[in-house]
Amino acid sequence: MSKPHSIFTRAFWKEATERAIKSAAQGAIVAGAGAAGFDALSADWRTLGGAALGMGLASLLTSVASDAYTGGGGPNLARTEQLGR
Known part of the structure; x- marks a missing residue:
C-alpha cells in the first residue's frame, strides 16, 4: 500500500504555514522598505497587505508544488527536514 502524500497531513500544513507566515x-x-523614512501612520496598508498576502500565497503554492515534485517529501525541495519533528 502506498503512503499518502504528505499534503494530507497536519505536519505538512504546519511546516507550510510557518513558511507562508515568514x-x-x-x-x-x-513593500514598506521602499519608502524612505517609513511612517506607520501614513503607510499604504493596502499595498503592504497585498504584498504580504501575495507572498504568503506564493509560499503555500510553492510548498504544495515541492511536495508533489519530491513525491510526498514535504514542503522542502532539499529534503533536509523531517516533518513532524
Missing part, C-alpha cells in the same frame, strides 16, 4: 512578513517588509 514569507508574508518578508513581503510586507520589502
Whole structure:
C-alpha cells in the first residue's frame, strides 16, 4: 500500500504555514522598505497587505508544488527536514 502524500497531513500544513507566515512578513517588509523614512501612520496598508498576502500565497503554492515534485517529501525541495519533528 502506498503512503499518502504528505499534503494530507497536519505536519505538512504546519511546516507550510510557518513558511507562508515568514514569507508574508518578508513581503510586507520589502513593500514598506521602499519608502524612505517609513511612517506607520501614513503607510499604504493596502499595498503592504497585498504584498504580504501575495507572498504568503506564493509560499503555500510553492510548498504544495515541492511536495508533489519530491513525491510526498514535504514542503522542502532539499529534503533536509523531517516533518513532524
